[in-house]
Each structure stands twice: as C-alpha cells, then as structure tokens.
Amino acid sequence: MKEVGKIWMNGKLVPFKNAKVHVLTHALHYSTAIFEGIRCYDTPSGSAIFRLPEHVERFFRSAKLYSMKMEFSKEQITDAIVKTVKASGLRECYIRPIAYYGYGTMGLTPTPNKVDVAIACWEWKMGESKAGKESGARCKISSWIRIDSRSQPMQAKAASNYANAALARVEALKNGYDEAIMLNHHGKIAEGSAENIFVVKDGQIFTPPLSSGCLAGITRDSVIQIIRAGGQEVTERELERDDLYSADEIFMTGTAAEVKSVAQIDDVIIGNGKIGQTTRRLQKEFMDVAMGNDQRFSHWLLYI
The missing domain is CATH 3.20.10.10 (D-amino Acid Aminotransferase, subunit A, domain 2)
Structure with a gap:
C-alpha cells in the first residue's frame, strides 16, 4: 500500500506514517471496532464518492449496535471523508472510516474507553482482480x-x-x-x-x-x-x-x-x-x- 496523503484521526489530518494507535488499544485485543468500505470513482465529470450518505448512515448504525458514543456527527464524518479524499491527491480510491474503542482501560468491557475514529483512503483500481471480472x-x-x-x-x-x-x-x-x-x-x-x-x-x-x-x-x-x-x-x-x-x-x-x-x-x-x-x-x-x-x-x- 502506498503511503499517500493524510489520514483523518479524531478531527485532525495527520501524515500517513504518523497515524498510529497504542498497542493496548481495546479494539486490537477484543475486536471492538466497526468500519465502512466506500469507493471514490474517477468519472468523466471528476472524482465522485459512491453512495456516501448510505455508508455514513450504516457506519453510525453499526456504532449504535456496539454501544459506541460517537463524538462526531454524521455531518462531521461526511465532511471528514471528503477532506481525507481531497488530501490524498487520488482521483480514485477506496475509503476506510473506522470507529474503535481505544486505549484506556483493559479488560473485556469496552465502554469505559473513548471511541476513536479514523478515516484513510488508498488506491484500489477498478476490476483489480481478474477472477470474477475477466473470468469467473x-x-x-x-x-x-x-x-x-x-x-x-x-x-x-x-x-x-x-x-x-x-x-x-x-x-x-x-x-x-x-x-x-x-x-x-x-x-x-x-x-x-x-x-x-x-x-x-x-x-x-x-x-x-x-x-x-x-x-x-x-x-x-x-x-x-x-x-x-x-x-x-x-x-x-x-x-x-x-x-x-x-x-x-x-x-x-x-x-x-x-x-x-x-x-x-x-x-x-x-x-x-x-x-x-x-x-x-x-x-x-x-x-x-x-x-x-x-x-x-x-x-x-x-x-x-
């Protein structure tokens, strides 16, 4: 994966190589994270994100099912996704918003920990896999x-x-x-x-x-x-x-x-x-x- 642009973390765009989490992050140990996969396409009329409102809506629905208290609104996350894509310099990319219980209290119960949110994007060309596109x-x-x-x-x-x-x-x-x-x-x-x-x-x-x-x-x-x-x-x-x-x-x-x-x-x-x-x-x-x-x-x- 090429290190391009910046990654949005809890409200700030940080350099790709500096987007790090603590080894005792709760989600790393107990898989307490939810995420989305979104595509931005390089269309004849410019870069366009596909069905962004629906992805953001599902992102927040997933968070609710895991009792995550999000510190950002849907509008803020939507804006952050757009900013992250623009900061990447990519005309076409795969976008990964993720919310996860972060570093704080270890143990099975996640809710004492703060919910961190990050958004990254990277190059993922259309039809990259031949299996299923050029052949079944x-x-x-x-x-x-x-x-x-x-x-x-x-x-x-x-x-x-x-x-x-x-x-x-x-x-x-x-x-x-x-x-x-x-x-x-x-x-x-x-x-x-x-x-x-x-x-x-x-x-x-x-x-x-x-x-x-x-x-x-x-x-x-x-x-x-x-x-x-x-x-x-x-x-x-x-x-x-x-x-x-x-x-x-x-x-x-x-x-x-x-x-x-x-x-x-x-x-x-x-x-x-x-x-x-x-x-x-x-x-x-x-x-x-x-x-x-x-x-x-x-x-x-x-x-x-």
Missing part, C-alpha cells in the same frame, strides 16, 4: 459456518464479523479457490467472505434475504435497484446449496468486488463456466452508474 471466480463452500444474529449483530459492519470471514477466505485460497461461500446455521446460503451473492436461474434472479445472516450490502442494494429499474424483479428467498450448483449464472456484489462473476462452486461448473449474459450486463450497468453515465442514479454520486 472459483468458489468453495466453506467448512466454516457464517455466524448469525444469535451470536452478534450481523447488520453491524463490525471487525469481529470479519474474523469469521477471514477463516473462510484463507481456507478457500489454501484449497486453490478464489473465494469462499458461507452457509448459515440452518445450512442455507448466507454470502461470500466479503460479498453478497445472487443466483440467475431460468431468467429469474434470486438472492438470500437479510435474515440469512448476510450483510445489508450497499452494492447489493444498488444492483437490486438497477435490476428493478430495468423492469426485472429480484426475489429474496432462502437458497440451498443445490440452488448454486444448478444455477445458470452466479454473481457476487461488494464495494471492492463491484459485480463479480462466479464460474465454479466446489467441483461444479456454473453454466458454461464463462461470464453469463445477465452478469455481463449488470457489470456494465453498475459501472455506468458509478461513472455517472446513468442519470437515473446520478444522486448516488457526490462529486468532490
């Missing part, structure tokens, strides 16, 4: 079960959730795959390690409901709205492993992934093993929106 990704059904709301709030984008996801991702990579797909405690499809999942079958599009344990992804919501605006429906219902194996197409969505094709699940080839027509169309339509070429969704872009 190879995925493995993980042996790790997706944690659900009986264990912790799954609609919070919390660091602790991603320890579970990291185990699944590493397992998949060690077995020669590109990505993991996780089942919930009922054996239903939840999501990928860091993406929501969609199935195309007989011209219909399906995706697991939020009750499956998947995150309410903002890219997920964006793609659903794009599909519906084009006159097609998306059905949210529980999906079985069989639904994946028998699909005509499978694609995944996420801030980093955007719209990613899946060519294989375990040893089963999906469709003809190539990027399907529906997936290819949605990849283009999503990028048209992100680049400001679809006026129906121009309100999703904040030009800076």
